[in-house]
Amino acid sequence: MRLLPPPLRITFFDILLIIVTVGIAAASFSVTPSMTLSGGRHVEIYCANRLEARYPLDQDVTTKIVGPLGPTVVRIKNGRVSIAASPCPNKRCMHSGDFGAEGGALLCIPNQVIVRSAHSVPDGLDGMSR
Amino acid sequence: MNAGMHRTAGLALLLALAVIVHTVEALTPFTAAWFRFGFANIITVATLYLYGFKDAFFVTIGRILLGALALGALGSPGFVLSLSGGILSVLVMRVAMAPGPRVFSEIGVSIAGAAAHNMGQLMAAYFVLIKSDAVFLLVPWMLLGAVVTGMLNGVAAQALIARFGAHEATVIE
Numbered sequence: 001m002r003l004l005p006p007p008l009r010i011t012f013f014d015i016l017l018i019i020v021t022v023g024i025a026a027a028s029f030s031v032t033p034s035m036t037l038s039g040g041r042h043v044e045i046y047c048a049n050r051l052e053a054r055y056p057l058d059q060d061v062t063t064k065i066v067g068p069l070g071p072t073v074v075r076i077k078n079g080r081v082s083i084a085a086s087p088c089p090n091k092r093c094m095h096s097g098d099f100g101a102e103g104g105a106l107l108c109i110p111n112q113v114i115v116r117s118a119h120s121v122p123d124g125l126d127g128m129s130r
Numbered sequence: 131m132n133a134g135m136h137r138t139a140g141l142a143l144l145l146a147l148a149v150i151v152h153t154v155e156a157l158t159p160f161t162a163a164w165f166r167f168g169f170a171n172i173i174t175v176a177t178l179y180l181y182g183f184k185d186a187f188f189v190t191i192g193r194i195l196l197g198a199l200a201l202g203a204l205g206s207p208g209f210v211l212s213l214s215g216g217i218l219s220v221l222v223m224r225v226a227m228a229p230g231p232r233v234f235s236e237i238g239v240s241i242a243g244a245a246a247h248n249m250g251q252l253m254a255a256y257f258v259l260i261k262s263d264a265v266f267l268l269v270p271w272m273l274l275g276a277v278v279t280g281m282l283n284g285v286a287a288q289a290l291i292a293r294f295g296a297h298e299a300t301v302i303e
Contacts, residue, residue: 009288011231014238018277021245025273032266049261068207089156089208105264109255110207114262 041101043081044118045074047111054118057081057101067111074115081115083108140294141177141185148173148193153200167279168244170197174220175240175287180294183224190216207259211251214258218250219243236287241280248272 045053047065055061057079064071070087082098083106093108105116152170170193178186194212198204223243226234234242252272256265 008285009235010237011233011235013233014235014241017234017238017241018281021241021273021277025270025277028270028273032269046260046262105267107260107264107268109211109259109265112207112259114260114264116262116264 040103040117042118043074043076044116046114046116047072049112065113067108067113069111072108072111072113074113082106083113083115086113087111137181141181141189144173144177144180144294145189145192145196148189149196149200152193152197156197156201156203167282168247169283169286171219171240171243171247171279172283172286172290174216175223175236175243175283176290176294178220178223178227178239179236179287179291183220186224187217187220190220210258211254214254215247215250218253219247222246235284236291237281237284240284240287241277244276244280244283245273248276 041057043055043057044051045055045063045065047067052065053063053074055063055076057076059076060078061074061076062084063074065074066072067087071085072083072087072093073085075082075084080098080100083093083096086093086108088108088110090110093106093111093113096106098104099106099117101117103117105114107114148170151173155167155169173193174186174190177189191213194209194216195204198206198209198212203209220243223239223246226239226242249269249272252265252268256262
């Protein structure tokens with residue numbers, strides 16, 4: 001049996017595929033946020049497709065949203081929202097950073113929690129939770 | 131050992147290897163990046179080249195089912211994502227390798243499979259778990275992740291195919 005690794009074999013179409021995929025990704029960076037997000041002074045928290053809570057960004061709040069795996073802790077502090085704790089296995093949501101009035105979203109797919117920016121509340125409430 | 135038994139033993143070895151890689155990767159804390167490397171796809175690519183589509187499909191489904199059983203995750207959201215990504219990945223890799231090795235090498239096939247895996251997961255997340263367009267914010271990250279992991283796994287698959295293929299030839303001789 002050969003002990004040395006085989007020589008690397010890469011084709012022109014492999015390289016083309018890499019360039020096209022990176023190009024689509026680069027285009028998606030500018031297209032998807034404008035399709036899915038807009039900035040706002042409020043934050044909406046959804047769990048299993050249901051609106052669970054809505055808060056203004058200027059109110060410091062720490063709240064627990066209970067999803068299928070357990071409680072996800074969402075924290076609003078100094079006008080920025082982040083996920084402080086999550087029961088999901090990989091904690092990717094916790095490492096997704098934060099966002100403020102410029103708009104954004106944080107997702108925890110395993111626990112089915114979405115935190116996203118929203119415009120002002122139509123009924124004039126400062127905050128609500130279920 | 132006759133050819134049939136030898137084939138079954140080879141596939142069993144690849145399936146066992148895939149389950150171990152899948153389970154160990156799932157149990158490894160990975161907090162620096164948004165994506166996993168999907169090292170188990172190395173085994174899927176190798177199976178596809180060594181044994182063909184049907185056996186690669188069998189190894190992929192077997193790996194996801196047995197891995198989920200080992201992790202206690204059967205029926206969980208993660209299992210749904212793995213299954214949808216795995217099925218779409220092996221189908222797309224079959225299509226990518228159809229024109230022959232002059233078009234896409236194992237590296238190109240692996241990148242196509244990784245991209246399909248990630249997009250399959252996002253579609254499952256959107257249609258089954260979270261009906262929110264915010265899911266699609268992950269598309270660019272998932273595609274870039276697919277290029278990096280697909281390249282690494284493709285190179286590893288080339289090495290595995292060369293070693294495993296050489297061993298198979300030796301045993302059959």
